[in-house]
Amino acid sequence: MQKRLIVNHQLLDIMVLRLCHQLIENHGDFSDSVILGLQPRGRFVAQRIQHTLASILGKQVPTGYLDTTFHRDDFRRRETPLTANATKVDFLIEGKNVILVDDVLYTGRSVRAALDAMIAYGRPANVELLVLIDRLYSRHLPIQPTYVGRHVNSLQSQRVLVEWKEQQAPEDNIWLITKNEE
């Protein structure tokens, strides 16, 4: 297994800061906007975005976590069983501008499930998608992100891993992992 660093922690900080400024361009003071991180890994990105926005705007943007397990289309079709995570959406999304946040956009199926899961909480005025990494040419569905940290051209056999200090990783890093051919 080969592990190649594609974004180090300094670059990641800059990337998050840039994404936050792009968000501010579109959402102003965030009075009608909320952030939803997709469980399990988008939650850390959402927390980071919320934290960085707070340091720029001086206010906490409502942030929740959305679990898509029960809405996935590969339930009972995959090798490993799905485990549900907590959902925490303690605000109304009816009429709001929702920013869905995830770490890596790959096939687009999680995002489709997230759109389904989100609708159970009301009808948002507008939905956007923010991802740190967009894996090119891998989409199964017509889903495109609104805000992208970085585009990555990768093989199907490769995997993009985003590590956070909150998950006991030594540093915030983004890796491209290649499995060796047997």
Next chain:
Amino acid sequence: MQELSVRHLLGIKDITPQDIQLIFETADNFKDVLNRPIKKVPSLRDITIANVFFENSTRTRLSFELAEKRLSADVINFSSSSSSVKKGETLLDTVNNILAMKVDMIVMRHSSPGAPHFLSNHIKANIVNAGDGTHEHPTQALLDSFSIRERLGDVAGKKVVIIGDILHSRVALSNIFALQKLGAEVMVCGPTTLLPKHIRQLGVKVELDVRKALAWCDVANVLRIQLERQQMKYFPSLREYTLYYGIDKKMLNSLDKEITLMHPGPINRGVELSSDAADSHHSIILNQVENGVAIRMAVLFLLAQKQ
């Protein structure tokens, strides 16, 4: 990634403490789903579930049906009173006929202990036991422990007394297994005629005086006197039973601590529980019913992954 160690939920005896924890954690998430404006998820949309009830049931059947519908499963209902069972068809034939119509899961209640175990050896579909005679009622025990966990934070280390007709109760047996697997201390309390002879071998305490039992416990799970299962007289009269084993508000107030009162329903008000006790703040009876749907959703969801 976790999954259940079993393909069928036949009884609490067959599952591990880890299975119970996984069911609880999944039920937490489903409870959250049930509090949303739209209380439905599409997880089981490609699954058909047959509710096969050879014995009367209101609460359990409604709870299962609601759980199935909230998971988007297709549901068919079958009750023996309006079926070919009356014409002499065997259990296996009846179920095989249902399965021939491409049914994926069976939720079954039967008056014979072991009926779902027998079926599990002969058919491919997942089976959920919704009560087999006087043997087990696993989902009830799961929702009881889940409700204790919700009220008191944890089941481990708690003292739970089961009061009433232990002899005829599947709820009692499943509860004993579940509570012990989760680390609680269990006591049974009732007239000697309604306590099974070798119940101590299960590692439970036995108490005949309900006042002492209440003084000992953190949680009291009160059972109904199952007159329909009693083929002989086990006590002189219901009035006498109430006199010795009925629980009322005065008794609860006389304790020097707060206890939690549970009942699997249906309650016979004025027999095992007085109305003022059943409706008091001690009681979590309606929480149990609410949690029942979440627990059953979790069980069906987790079993569906084991096909």
